[in-house]
Amino acid sequence: MTRLHPFTLLTIAGALPALAWILPAPSGGLAMATLALGLTASRGLRPGLWPAVLTAAPFWLFLLLLHDVPTTIAIGLRITTMVASFVWLVAALEPARLVEAMVAAGWSASVAYLFAATLTAVPMLKARAQRIAEAQRCRGLSPRGGIASRLRALRALALPLVLSALHEVDERALALETRGLRPGIRRTTLAPPHDPVVERTARWVLLLACPAALIWRLL
């Protein structure tokens, strides 16, 4: 499955939840949820099925709290399909391959950069937030007490994080310029992912199945 073209993986992960919402409940949702959970199970129990089940389980609990049983089953199956599809996508899709595929398909390298750069920046900034919290605690900052003191503590933690991140913008811009990343310039990929005709056809079939199912439901 990981060898599938990134666009095929994205199409499957998008089409399954869409069909779960469009097709009649609960049979449509059940079929799509079974397919999505089957896909996550194909990645193994620990990286695939368990995260999907653990993420979807609280939704079932809250649905039961708010709705009757038939509504809980109908909405729960749709949410389970959505969760399982994305858990499978995250496990199967390598960001680097997606960037290569986007650039090879003629997308601007800037768009590909936006997603790749955000994915790498989030863990870096989270680690920095942790270091700032530890440093502020050493200086006597207490994150406890009433709401006003907690808000003051939040400001003392968030402000250095945001300001330090903003100061990096110039460095990043310089790095991008030296690598020739200018808007509107086409780049050539070193190893574009293989995109066979069968997969391209399957993607179109899946994409057309969603509006077709919607028209069928509406008529």
Add this chain to the structure above:
Amino acid sequence: MSIRLLALIPVAAAISLALSAAVDAVALPLFLDTTGTILATALAGPAVGIATGVVTSAVNTLRNPTFWPFVVVQVIVALYAWGAARAGLFRSFRTAVPVGLALGVIAAVTSTPISYLVFGCTTTGGIALTTALGKALGLSPLGACFFGSFVSDFGDKAVTFALVTSVLHALPRRTAARFPWALRAIGVA
């Protein structure tokens, strides 16, 4: 779009997602997940703000897929923040906090139909519990859903606006001047 503004988008999106670590440290019921969108808009205008909101939602979706339908809220937040920046409403807490409170109402109104129709009001644990509280208070299902969204968004957006105002005022003027909207947002240009 200039390279500097392009480089700002992933940084601002990452700020939105990384601030959860700071929120966890002080144990406040806040999300601050629109901080980057509002900050990017106040610094660089609506196009950069909307792009930041979309990237934030897309990356957040990889962590929790229920975030994706709420990308509409990020776009509305960016457009609203642009209006606030044009009017120079980031000039002080006195102007920014009421604007943030109003955004909380708008965000709740926008997110309620999405939460109700797509998720049956069960997006996150905290919101689902406040929705259940609204239901126990005798509100209609849609009313309870709005109650849940309102409780979570009202204070959150006010704190977010206050935080962005703090950042804009703490930025050295020379750094702020490199971004096209920053000085106007704080009412000095």
